[in-house]
Structure formats: structure tokens, C-alpha cells
Amino acid sequence: MRVALVHDYLNQYGGAERVLEVLHALYPEAPVYTSLYDLRAMPETFRRWDIRTSFLQRLPRQVALARLYLAWYPYAFESFDLRGYDLILSSSSAFAKGVIPPAGARHICYCHNPARFLWDTASYLEREPLGRPAGWLLAGVLHHLRLWDVATNLRVDAFIANSRTVAARIARYYRRESTVIHPPVDVSSFPLARERGQYFLAGGRLVPHKRLDLAVAACTRLKVPLVVFGEGRDRARLERLAGPTVRFVGRVTEEGLRRLYLNCRALLFPGEEDFGLAPLEAMACGRPVIAYGAGGALETVIPGRTGLLFSPQEEEALLEALSSFRDDDFDPAEVRRYAEPFDVPHFQENIRNFVQNYRRER
Secondary structure, three states: OOEEEEEOOEOOOOHHHHHHHHHHHHOOOOOEEEOOEOHHHOOHHHHHOOEEEOHHHHOOOOOOOHHHHHHHHHHHHHOOOOOOOOEEEEEEOOOHHHOOOOOOOEEEEEEOOOOHHHHOHHHHHOOOOOOHHHHHHHHHHHHHHHHHHHHHHHHOOEEEEOOHHHHHHHHHHHOOOEEEOOOOEOHHHOOOOOOOOOEEEEEOOOOHHHOHHHHHHHHHHHOOOEEEEOOOOOHHHHHHHOOOOEEEEEOOOHHHHHHHHHHEEEEEEOOOOOOOOHHHHHHHOOOOEEEEOOHHHHHOOOEOOOEEEEOOOOHHHHHHHHHHOOHHHOOHHHHHHHHHHHEHHHHHHHHHHHHHHHHHHO
8 A cells, every 4th residue: 555644834843743753653655745844843853754845845935934825835735746646644734635636545634623724713813913904815815715625625535633622623614524533642752750840831832822821921920930942923922921930941852841841840731722732741741731621621631630721711710720739639640641542552553443444444
């Protein structure tokens, strides 16, 4: 069976890219088709892969201008010649599912989410500094992209959703059924915490819709230590909100991130995520999670067992959760046990079985 992997873009390293790594390990001979590839932003291991980019890679300053090329992404993915493959396995939160599979090939989409900027536009953009002319232009582009997104879901033979939340969105926007297979975390690679934590932790991509401003503001008001990791266009605003107990450490290595998890009191997860790997990574170290009670957090954070949930998505609600948090209420070994079913071997077995069963049925 000849397999091709398709991924939206490789210009930032996040949860979707971690899933792609595990899929590539499952099908190591498969080439990866993607719109853009910035090797400086990706782990060294990606340089050994067969990565095939679209015409967008040749445009001026392609990575810096990626968001400005929004209307061209459909053409980029439709331009790929996938003849000769038996299975197309797309990893998509936006455009990758829109590839045109050749006759006789099966297309399975691992859907991280129907594109949030298309289907939850108001909340996605409410904190983005867009002027009126840019907003008008963007509205027209997004309208056409929604039509394309709905039409291209018919190019997918079977959907895998990364959470129950995403499965519900696939049903709502595409009118399709899907099978839930949660994303993987390499639980065994995370050390188990033995000592009491020293600070709260938050971070990842520092962008407005992650709502890290809630964590910064709440910890500033309570005068408790908070470490924020990661980079993004929202960092300057977050730093202006921060008091003396908040420390920004920027982009960290994988080993550095494990140390941050290991020494924190709890991970703060104030955004609404489709699933979210960071809570499971913290739990793999035995650290609890204080999360906004919506989206994927409802499938990983068990109040009183692996962390706390707060609602509504407001500073006062997070303040209340932080004030009620007690380190001794959570046993690191027990917290880690809840992360173990999400380990990499379970994910790979589930994907392998899904592909095999689907091909037998067809």
C-alpha cells in the first residue's frame, strides 16, 4: 500500500505537527505534501523526511506572509499530483483535506478541527487588530473559503476526529459522521514529579484566541508566580499586562518544556481548544491542570482528579479556581495514570486498525 501524508503547513511546531510526527513514524516511507515548509521552525528530524511543498513555497517571504496568502491555499492543495497512491492520509485543521485524491485511492482525514477562522470567525478574530478595509476584504475571502470547505469534504472517504468536540463540529458543518481517536502524547518520555511545584505554568503559541491574558492577569492580581513559555504576536500585549510575578521565557526546547512541567504547580489552560496536548503533557509529569471548562479539556481534565475546571471564560472565574487550588489535593502518580491511555502506542494501534478495517469494508 502506497501512502501519502498531507498536512496544512509546516511553519510552526504545535500539537498538529506532533500528531504528524507519530503518523509519519507509522508510515515512514510516506512523503509529506504541505503548502509551506520553514525548516528553521521545525525539529531537526523533519529534515530527513520527504517533504513536498506547493507553489506557495516559492512566493516572496513565504513564511512571513503565509496569512496573506489565505485565498490561495485551496489552489495549492488542489495542485498536488497524488497519482500512484493507494491511501491519502490528511492531517487537517484547514486546507489539507481539500486535496484531490486520484481514482481508486482512499482518502482518510484526521481532522484536528473544521477551520476555526471559517466556522467560528467572530470569536477567533475578536481580539485581532483588523481595520475596517481589511475586515471587509477578509469577509469576502472567508465566504468563498467556506463554500470550498463544505464542497471538499466530499473528497474525504472517512473522517477521524481528534475529540468529541470536533466530531460534533464535523457533523454540524459537513453533515458527516466521524470516529474519535484522541491525539497521542509520549507519556513514557515525561519524568514523574516528586517535589512540590514552584509556579503556575502557561504558554504555547502566544496568540489572542488562546486567552493567555486571563492567566497573566489572574496571577498578577494574586501575586503568585507564573511562567509563560512560547512565542507569538500576542507576547508584547501579554507583557504589558504582566506584573512582577510573571516571567516570560520564550521558545523552549523539548527538554526545557519537560523541566517546566516537572517544576510547576499546575498548568493553566484558559483557552477553548479543540483538544489540547499541553494538558496531557503536564499530566504525564503528574501535574494537574486548571482549564476553561469547554472543548477538549472536558475530555482530559477530571475535576478533583486531574485538575480543576473554571467557567465562564473570565478573569474572576480563573481567580476563584486559583484561590481554591491546593497542591496536596492531587497525587502525581494518579494524575499520570489518567494520561497513560493517550500514549503513542495506543494511538498508532487505533489508526492502524481504523485503516485496515476501512479497507476491508471497502
